[in-house]
Amino acid sequence: MATMQDVADRAGVSIATVSFVVNETKKVSMKTRERVTAAMAELGYHRNVVARALASQQTHIVALLYPALDHRNGPATTAFVTQAALSARARGYDLVLWPLSSEPDQMARLIAGGLVDGVVLMDVRLHDARVDALVHSQTPFSLIGRTSDAGHPFVDIDFEITLEAAVDHLCTLGHKHIALVSERLPSEPLSDLGYLVRSEDAYRASMEARGLTPFVIGCAGTTQAGREGARRVFHDAPATTAVIVINENAAFGLLSGVVGEGYSVPRDVSMISLSTSFDVGGLTDPVLTTMKVPATELAALGVDSLIDQIEEHATAPQALIPCELVIAESTAQAHDRSQIS
Amino acid sequence: MATMQDVADRAGVSIATVSFVVNETKKVSMKTRERVTAAMAELGYHRNVVARALASQQTHIVALLYPALDHRNGPATTAFVTQAALSARARGYDLVLWPLSSEPDQMARLIAGGLVDGVVLMDVRLHDARVDALVHSQTPFSLIGRTSDAGHPFVDIDFEITLEAAVDHLCTLGHKHIALVSERLPSEPLSDLGYLVRSEDAYRASMEARGLTPFVIGCAGTTQAGREGARRVFHDAPATTAVIVINENAAFGLLSGVVGEGYSVPRDVSMISLSTSFDVGGLTDPVLTTMKVPATELAALGVDSLIDQIEEHATAPQALIPCELVIAESTAQAHDRSQIS
C-alpha cells in the first residue's frame, strides 16, 4: 500500500501538500496539484482512514444501535439499515452495526473506545437509560423514536396523523366499533417502547374525539398470537366491525383468526395493519389496507441529522413523518352484524 | 477521555506496562498488574481503538458486503446481519455494513482504505468480479455462497440435500408432476447468482434420478409475479400437482394464484417454499411446507471462518448446510386432477 509519503516523494512535494490536495483543505497551485494527482493515480493511492482518524480525531464512522431481538426482525429493519448505510456513505461515513443486548457496559465500550463519531439509536423507550448515557458522554446522537422528555433530536412516526387517518378511513366506511390490537403487553419490558404507547394514545384520542369507545387488546407479535387475538376481540367486544393492528406478524394471524371466527374480510370486518414491508398488504388474501412505515425516510433523516450535528452544520431537528395509508382496492363497508350471524 | 499515559502516570509505571496488562500480551507481576487495574478503574479507562488499530495494523473491524437490492430484503437478511454482528463482537470485532451498489471502485476504497481486516461477501455469483478483486488484494474473506471455481473459503446452503428432501417428500405423497418456480430470469443479471443456479440444478437432478420430468419457470420475486407464475404453471404444465418455489414473496402470490386457478392447497396442489423467515410457513393460510434457510448458522460460520483466517487460527473451511424441511401439518396427498375439474 502506498502511503502519503510515497506520493509526496514521487510528486516532489511535502506530505502536507499531499494532504491538502487529498482533502481539498487548502489552496494548492494548479501545477503542484496536478503533479500530486498524477502521483496518486500512478501509485493507486488511497488515504489510510485509520491514520486520518487518529490525527483528526474523527473516525467518520457512525454506529447504528438496534435491538437484537428476533421478534422485531421485519423487512423494515433491513430497509432501514440499508438506507442508513447508504445515507452515511453518501456523506463519507461508514456504518457499524451494534445489535444491543442487555449488557449495560456495551455503550461504554462503544463510546469510550473512540470508534464512532456518533450514534443512531433505534426503538427508543419513553424512559431510556441509553439516551441518558449518550447525553452524559456528550456523544452526538439521533433517535429513531422519542423519549417522554422531548428535548433531544429525533425522527419518529407521526402517530397522531397516522392513526387519525386510519380511524377516519374506517369511520368514512361507516364503522363505529373499531378495535386496536397492539403489541403492548403489560408484563413485558417492551411496554415502554415509545411507538407502542404513542400509537395507542393516538388511537384513543381519535376515537374519543368522535364519541366512539376505544377497545384495545394486547397481543404478542406472532401469527399464533394474532389468531388468538381475533378470538379475544370478538369475545370481549362482539360488536367490533373493524380492527387496526400494530404488528405485522400478528396481522397475518389476526386475519386468519377473523376468517376462522366465521367473518369475511373485508365484507364483514375491515382490517388495517401497520405495515413495515412495502407490499405486505399484497401478501395477504384478501389484500389488507396498511399504514406503511416510512422506514427509508426515517433512516435517511436520522443519519443526516446525526452527521449534521457531528459536522456542526445545523442544530438537531425533530421530525415527524406519518405513515402512508395504502387502501386496499376492495374495502369493507360497515355492516350490521345481524346480517351474518 | 483518559489515555494510556494517564493510567501509566497514576499507576507509576510506563505505558508499555499498561499496554501489556490491557492486552494480556506479556507477563506482569501481580503487584503492578493490580496497580494498573486499579488506575484504569479509577479513571474509567477504555483503550482507544483507533490508536490501537494504527499501531498494530489491525482494525478489528470486518465488513459485510451485501447487495442493496430491495427485492432481496427479506427477514433472513436481518437475521443474517444481526448474527454476523453478534458473532463478530463475540470475537472482539465490529461489523461495518457495505451495501454494494454497482460502482466498481467501492471495493477499492474499502480495501485500500485500511478500514477493515477482512470481508464477508453475500450473494456470490458464479463468476464474481468482487471475489477476484479480493483475491488480488490479498484481503481475507469468506463467501456466503460459491463461485463456480470452488477454490475459496465459503459457507453455503446444501442445495442438493435440500431439494432432494423436498422432492422426496413430495414423491412420498404420491406426486409425479412437480414444478419448480425459480427467481431465475434469463434476462436478468441475477441469473448468475449461485443459489439460483444450484437450486435449479439440484431440483433437476432429483427429478431425473426418479425418472420424472422437471418443469421450471422463472418468476420475479414479487407477490404479483407469483400470481402470474401460477397461471403459467397450470397453462404450460396442466398435469402439475405440486410446486416448489424458491422466492418467498413469490410464494405468497403463487399460493394466492393457485387458489385463484380453482385449486385447493394442499388438497389439490402441494406447495413447498424456500423460507427465509422462521415462521413464514405459518403466515399463510393454508400453512405452507417450507425449506428453512439457515441464515443464522450461515452468518455465524462465515464470520467465524473469516476471523480465523485473519488471526491465522485455521485454514479456511468450506461448509454446506442444508435447509430444514418444516412440514405443514395438513399435507396434500397427490390427487387425480380429474376429481376436481
Next chain:
DNA sequence: CTGAAAGCGCTTACAG
C-alpha cells in the same frame, strides 16, 4: 502557495 515538525494514542521489538 508550500514545508518542517509536533502530535494523535497506541504497539512492539529491543535493552536491561
Next chain:
DNA sequence: CTGAAAGCGCTTACAG
C-alpha cells in the same frame, strides 16, 4: 519483569 523509544500514517497549527 519493566521501560525508553521508534513507529503506525496521517492532520494541522505555525512559519515563511
